[in-house]
Amino acid sequence: MVRTDRVTIQDVAVLSGLSICTVSRALRKLPNVSEKAQVRVAEAASKLGYKASAAASRLAGGVTGSVAIVAPTATSWFFAQAVEAAEEVLGDSGYDTVLISLRNKASVRRQFFENLENFAQRVDGLLLLNIDVDPDEMEALKACGLAIASVGMRHVPWDNVGIDDEHAAWQATQHLLGLGHWDLAVLSSNEHSVVTETPRFRGFKRALDEHHLTVHPDLVVAAGPSIDDGRRAMAELITRGARPTAVFAHCDEAAFGALTALREYGLSVPKNVSVIGLDDHPMSGFLGLSTVAQPVADQGAFAANLLCERLLNNESPHQPSNHLLDTKLIERKTTRHKR
Amino acid sequence: MVRTDRVTIQDVAVLSGLSICTVSRALRKLPNVSEKAQVRVAEAASKLGYKASAAASRLAGGVTGSVAIVAPTATSWFFAQAVEAAEEVLGDSGYDTVLISLRNKASVRRQFFENLENFAQRVDGLLLLNIDVDPDEMEALKACGLAIASVGMRHVPWDNVGIDDEHAAWQATQHLLGLGHWDLAVLSSNEHSVVTETPRFRGFKRALDEHHLTVHPDLVVAAGPSIDDGRRAMAELITRGARPTAVFAHCDEAAFGALTALREYGLSVPKNVSVIGLDDHPMSGFLGLSTVAQPVADQGAFAANLLCERLLNNESPHQPSNHLLDTKLIERKTTRHKR
DNA sequence: GCCAAAAGTGTAAGCGCTTACAATTTTGTC
DNA sequence: GACAAAATTGTAAGCGCTTACACTTTTGGC
Numbered sequence: 001m002v003r004t005d006r007v008t009i010q011d012v013a014v015l016s017g018l019s020i021c022t023v024s025r026a027l028r029k030l031p032n033v034s035e036k037a038q039v040r041v042a043e044a045a046s047k048l049g050y051k052a053s054a055a056a057s058r059l060a061g062g063v064t065g066s067v068a069i070v071a072p073t074a075t076s077w078f079f080a081q082a083v084e085a086a087e088e089v090l091g092d093s094g095y096d097t098v099l100i101s102l103r104n105k106a107s108v109r110r111q112f113f114e115n116l117e118n119f120a121q122r123v124d125g126l127l128l129l130n131i132d133v134d135p136d137e138m139e140a141l142k143a144c145g146l147a148i149a150s151v152g153m154r155h156v157p158w159d160n161v162g163i164d165d166e167h168a169a170w171q172a173t174q175h176l177l178g179l180g181h182w183d184l185a186v187l188s189s190n191e192h193s194v195v196t197e198t199p200r201f202r203g204f205k206r207a208l209d210e211h212h213l214t215v216h217p218d219l220v221v222a223a224g225p226s227i228d229d230g231r232r233a234m235a236e237l238i239t240r241g242a243r244p245t246a247v248f249a250h251c252d253e254a255a256f257g258a259l260t261a262l263r264e265y266g267l268s269v270p271k272n273v274s275v276i277g278l279d280d281h282p283m284s285g286f287l288g289l290s291t292v293a294q295p296v297a298d299q300g301a302f303a304a305n306l307l308c309e310r311l312l313n314n315e316s317p318h319q320p321s322n323h324l325l326d327t328k329l330i331e332r333k334t335t336r337h338k339r
Numbered sequence: 340m341v342r343t344d345r346v347t348i349q350d351v352a353v354l355s356g357l358s359i360c361t362v363s364r365a366l367r368k369l370p371n372v373s374e375k376a377q378v379r380v381a382e383a384a385s386k387l388g389y390k391a392s393a394a395a396s397r398l399a400g401g402v403t404g405s406v407a408i409v410a411p412t413a414t415s416w417f418f419a420q421a422v423e424a425a426e427e428v429l430g431d432s433g434y435d436t437v438l439i440s441l442r443n444k445a446s447v448r449r450q451f452f453e454n455l456e457n458f459a460q461r462v463d464g465l466l467l468l469n470i471d472v473d474p475d476e477m478e479a480l481k482a483c484g485l486a487i488a489s490v491g492m493r494h495v496p497w498d499n500v501g502i503d504d505e506h507a508a509w510q511a512t513q514h515l516l517g518l519g520h521w522d523l524a525v526l527s528s529n530e531h532s533v534v535t536e537t538p539r540f541r542g543f544k545r546a547l548d549e550h551h552l553t554v555h556p557d558l559v560v561a562a563g564p565s566i567d568d569g570r571r572a573m574a575e576l577i578t579r580g581a582r583p584t585a586v587f588a589h590c591d592e593a594a595f596g597a598l599t600a601l602r603e604y605g606l607s608v609p610k611n612v613s614v615i616g617l618d619d620h621p622m623s624g625f626l627g628l629s630t631v632a633q634p635v636a637d638q639g640a641f642a643a644n645l646l647c648e649r650l651l652n653n654e655s656p657h658q659p660s661n662h663l664l665d666t667k668l669i670e671r672k673t674t675r676h677k678r
Numbered sequence: 679g680c681c682a683a684a685a686g687t688g689t690a691a692g693c694g695c696t697t698a699c700a701a702t703t704t705t706g707t708c
Numbered sequence: 709g710a711c712a713a714a715a716t717t718g719t720a721a722g723c724g725c726t727t728a729c730a731c732t733t734t735t736g737g738c
Contacts, residue, residue, distance in 0.1 A: 056724035
């Protein structure tokens with residue numbers, strides 16, 4: 001590295017004619033700095049393009065000026081969008097964004113948490129995206145002493161932003177019911193071993209309940225969040241002999257797969273079967289998939305904002321808040337009245 | 340931040356009965372440390388659970404231990420995949436990955452380059468993804484003194500990894516020609532004002548040349564890299580009265596749009612028209628789009644590796660290298676023989 | 679105007695590590 | 709063995725910042 005001579009606090013001190021100490025305080029907007037000094041320092045700093053060294057600040061007991069975004073994977077559209085939105089907010093607040101992808105791998109994940117205490121020295125805060133932590137991991141997170149905010153997590157002792165999954169699933173199901181369908185199949189997430197315990201499944205069930213309908217076990221099938229999984233699940237449903245007139249898939253990708261399987265089995269959508277997803281994947285508009293949209297970028301941005309606030313006044317130990325953003329039914333071409 | 344009394348290198352030195360300096364060297368496996376010392380230090384360190392302070396190492400060593408990945412946007416599948424692959428490589432080499440998205444906005448981009456000299460103090464290297472820099476920006480990049488590597492850039496004075504766009508386009512076109520099509524339309528990228536100057540267009544043209552065919556201007560249309568743009572472009576082609584038997588779209592997303600437009604105009608694919616894209620978008624398999632695949636993750640990983648090498652032996656001023664990775668024709672359901 | 683209190687500023691001691699360079703020990707040769 | 713060269717180890721000076729604490733200036737009440 002050709003180390004171009006770094007602009008240090010010393011340079012700012014000299015240019016502003018004040019001591020290093022005063023500059024340091026002025027820069028961090030600490031009390032006991034006169035108006036004049038503030039201005040002089042600000043001018044000098046901006047003229048020199050000065051930015052504190054993260055390593056030095058950190059070592060001396062201060063802050064690093066960067067926060068990490070931790071995602072289970074960085075390749076899915078959901079995370080990519082949330083990350084970009086968060087990065088924008090963080091950048092505007094002067095933080096660098098360090099990206100950590102757990103790559104959907106247990107080993108990577110384990111290593112991250114084992115190394116967390118050490119990693120914590122390199123950032124001021126953590127923005128967790130849909131990481132469902134086990135007790136040990138929760139312990140590590142609490143112990144690392146970082147400010148934390150999250151997207152899509154439940155019952156966590158820090159600020160969280162998400163959607164009401166149960167309600168969103170209810171909206172989707174309600175739409176199907178409103179179209180006169182009552183033989184409803186559901187492709188439910190298998191991320192937890194018990195498929196029927198997920199919020200989205202509960203929303204599905206609640207809608208049925210309200211119409212005095214019951215969930216038929218033969219019409220419930222597990223599906224991961226991928227096209228292939230959705231395809232397999234739908235195929236299983238069909239070969240099982242199930243003949244629903246409408247299908248609710250827990251996410252759009254699974255719905256895409258369902259669409260494929262349906263086509264392969266000669267069933268026409270929406271003529272024979274209606275299909276609705278949940279998420280509003282970027283391709284859903286193109287494919288005409290009816291769905292319930294969730295504001296992905298907004299969630300990332302909102303959570304980033306909460307984290308920044310927390311970072312600024314870290315003193316005030318306020319209650320962790322949980323914000324649920326609105327979801328919206330988007331009717332396209334894969335759902336229609338039962339005839 | 341609760342500062343738990345940290346185990347420092349001093350503690351290890353005392354326990355192992357050696358000097359701090361020797362411990363430091365032993366820990367980093369530098370030469371000139373005796374076998375004995377190595378072992379003693381290793382034992383002491385593990386007994387104490389010692390982990391070096393990142394901040395201190397960095398401050399003293401003059402490196403930041405992080406590199407920035409700069410992408411025009413972080414939301415497209417291409418960048419998401421390249422970023423994740425690069426992040427993995429960088430992480431394995433001990434670097435944190437700072438994400439910078441230019442958000443496809445001129446203002447963000449300008450700010451980044453104006454601020455580059457300053458930003459350069461916070462990272463050791465830059466990984467640029469498909470940023471086509473103007474002369475001023477190039478100047479800034481050279482001046483910032485950082486190690487640089489890139490993906491998908493041309494004629495740059497640093498290591499680059501990409502694909503042979505011209506060849507890839509040639510492969511796609513050649514496939515169409517091999518199927519007996521000779522009325523070929525092309526949806527060409529409009530990122531540069533002159534559509535016919537892009538490498539992908541040149542590849543298209545070369546394939547035609549080889550078959551002694553000429554490019555008919557009426558069958559050339561500009562299209563951005565989005566479904567909508569592709570749709571618009573294809574629609575324009577059709578309303579123009581053009582009746583190609585096959586279409587080459589410069590990227591899969593444009594091809595998706597072409598598919599839509601074709602369907603809207605009652606043209607059946609591949610019965611009436613064959614369509615081929617380029618990239619192998621994650622949805623292409625699902626949609627059955629024939630295409631030429633480029634290894635996205637590999638490009639990101641490769642470039643990251645080059646950057647890491649450069650970062651390690653920064654002394655050796657070696658020639659910038661340019662690596663072209665292989666692309667591969669993937670025949671699916673949108674192309675067939677002309678009949 | 680005087681003086682104590684308040685406000686602003688500076689001095690200097692680290693934070694935990696790396697690294698010239700100096701000091702010491704080991705090795706190898708005659 | 710003696711001695712130079714090579715290998716190993718230690719000393720000490722920072723890296724750029726924060727922060728007690730000491731010091732200087734301003735403020736305001738009488």
